[in-house]
Amino acid sequence: DLVGTLRDEGKQEGLLSILRKLKSAPDQEVRILLLGLDNAGKTTLLKQLASEDISHITPTQGFNIKSVQSQGFKLNVWDIGGQRKIRPYWRNYFENTDVLIYVIDSADRKRFEETGQELAELLDEEKLSGVPVLIFANKQDLLTAAPASEIAEGLNLHTIRDRVWQIQSCSALSGEGVQGKVLCFLRRVWRKSAALHQGYKVSEDKRKACTQAKDNG
Numbered sequence: 001d002l003v004g005t006l007r008d009e010g011k012q013e014g015l016l017s018i019l020r021k022l023k024s025a026p027d028q029e030v031r032i033l034l035l036g037l038d039n040a041g042k043t044t045l046l047k048q049l050a051s052e053d054i055s056h057i058t059p060t061q062g063f064n065i066k067s068v069q070s071q072g073f074k075l076n077v078w079d080i081g082g083q084r085k086i087r088p089y090w091r092n093y094f095e096n097t098d099v100l101i102y103v104i105d106s107a108d109r110k111r112f113e114e115t116g117q118e119l120a121e122l123l124d125e126e127k128l129s130g131v132p133v134l135i136f137a138n139k140q141d142l143l144t145a146a147p148a149s150e151i152a153e154g155l156n157l158h159t160i161r162d163r164v165w166q167i168q169s170c171s172a173l174s175g176e177g178v179q180g181k182v183l184c185f186l187r188r189v190w191r192k193s194a195a196l197h198q199g200y201k202v203s204e205d206k207r208k209a210c211t212q213a214k215d216n217g
Contacts, residue, residue, distance in 0.1 A: 029074045030186060031096055035122065036103035037115050038082040041138040045103055045172035046079045049182060054173070059083070063093070071183055077101075087118065094127035099134065099186065103172075106137045106145035116155045123160065132164040134185045136178070141171040164189055 036042050038059060047054045050068050060081040068075040078093055080086065100122065104115050119135070122128055135157070137148040148169040152158070157167060166185055170177030 028072055029076065030098045032075055032077045032099045032101055032182075033093055033097045034077055034079040034101045034103070035090060035118075036082050037105065037111060037118065038084075039108070040082060040103040040105045040115070041136075041172040042079050042082065042103045045101075045136060045138065045170070045178055046077055048172055048175045048178045049075070049077065061086070073183060073186060075182070090122075091125065091127070094125060097128060097131050099132050099189065100128060101134045101136065101182070103136045103138050104151060105139055106148075106151060106169075107139045107142040109144075109146060112146075112151070112154055119155065123163075130163050132185070132189045133160075133166075134182065135165070135167040136170045136172075137167055138170055138172050140169045140177065141174055164192055 034042050034046060043060050043064060044054050044057050046064065046066055047057070050066050060079060061083075062081060064079040066077050066079070068077060080090055080093055102119055102122070105111065123133070135151075137146070137151050139145050140147075146154075148167045152167050157165065166188070168177055168181050168185075170181070172178060
């Protein structure tokens with residue numbers, strides 16, 4: 001699976017705000033926005049995360065909200081419908097998003113360009129600036145599915161420089177590649193946030209020391 005790291009110092013504040021939020025909540029509450037085109041498998045993936053029955057899934061016309069508690073995290077997941085007529089309303093849910101999960105139907109190659117355009121527009125949104133993104137290359141159980149590496153190459157994910165990102169192969173239907181992967185990504189974001197916070201603190205300490213030295217001089 002391909003991963004990316006934060007390279008733009010201008011976007012560090014996004015991760016620092018996540019760290020502050022996690023530190024202030026005893027069960028590390030995280031707001032996750034779950035997006036993708038219609039029929040990508042978002043709701044199935046969400047039900048797998050919540051360990052719920054997936055035998056009866058219908059297209060999401062509005063939105064689903066689920067709270068999933070696991071290993072010290074409380075995940076508040078907002079699953080928004082992906083139909084073309086609903087997508088303009090996605091922006092109503094951007095506020096206070098800690099992590100973006102974007103689901104792609106790996107077997108529907110005809111829509112790769114469409115899903116790539118939607119993802120690119122999301123990454124350009126000011127309210128999602130610096131928000132870590134976990135991309136699920138779903139439906140890997142199908143023989144026609146493109147591997148995650150091919151999707152990453154086609155969507156130019158390697159050009160993402162302003163946030164932590166990762167693409168993960170999965171099958172929401174079987175649960176393979178889903179369970180635990182979100183938590184692993186959150187821990188990675190947590191480590192990155194903590195490292196940035198430590199670096200910021202050291203820089204502040206050095207600045208204060210220099211200021212005091214000038215004042216004493």
